[in-house]
């Protein structure tokens with residue numbers, strides 16, 4: 001099919017074949033306040049915060065890149081104390097997983113920032129949310145990732161967060177992520193390298209945010225010990241050397257098409273380099289990043305990619321690649337690979353016109 005023009009916040013009708021595809025979302029933030037606002041609004045019979053209105057405002061009135069990200073990150077419809085209640089924490093994770101599962105996600109890796117890993121029984125509460133959602137969607141599997149916000153915490157606090165992550169790894173924490181502040185200028189990644197070495201030694205998967213709004217930090221992120229994935233790297237296509245480096249590294253790029261458009265990393269969906277990344281030999285995953293705030297879902301991201309020319313077979317291959325590089329146990333990986341086999345998807349009504357599907 002041809003490449004369609006899609007407005008940034010357009011509601012797109014989903015194709016039944018795309019809707020039926022098994023999906024994975026490897027890059028989705030907890031969005032604790034927006035999610036909890038949604039949960040509490042339902043409970044209290046009120047309307048939740050209007051993120052669509054804010055996103056429209058961002059696109060029309062705020063300069064692209066960091067100004068939009070900062071604006072988005074400054075809005076908290078619910079205050080922190082409500083999140084301290086365990087039931088509220090579980091309910092907002094359920095909300096996130098339910099939404100993904102309803103769109104066909106079989107794997108979701110949720111990112112927790114700030115100091116979430118210090119929360120008492122963090123992994124226990126996370127698994128409780130997963131169990132509750134599995135009663136409605138038996139196939140869904142969820143994993144948790146802790147994001148180190150480097151530049152926000154001092155050395156002692158980072159050490160405390162690392163030790164808590166290492167302890168949580170025993171209880172099922174799947175991986176860690178790095179996000180440097182400032183984000184769009186070159187940072188000194190020495191601290192990340194030290195943290196990554198110790199995290200990888202206890203089996204935690206490693207990913208990092210880099211290259212969303214500028215080419216800064218992509219090369220440095222690729223030198224993180226144990227790194228197998230990178231969030232965004234949208235700007236790598238501006239520099240052929242970086243693109244080559246990314247391709248030879250073998251890391252998977254976690255692409256968040258709508259987030260990149262709404263925050264202005266790219267000017268439009270059609271200008272997103274996702275196809276160029278694939279043609280350069282780079283493996284990708286499709287992700288939502290901040291779906292409540294930027295008004296998307298994993299089903300919508302796959303639908304957008306389909307409109308940009310990705311065939312159902314290519315999209316299934318994207319899911320299968322995401323499962324291959326997921327931070328999950330070998331048992332779960334095998335289960336998920338079985339669930340996303342071509343035969344199963346084919347019997348759901350897919351046409352087998354592409355040869356890009358691996359085995």
Ligand SMILES: [Zn+2]
Nearest residue numbers: 029209231289
């Ligand atoms: Zn992100």
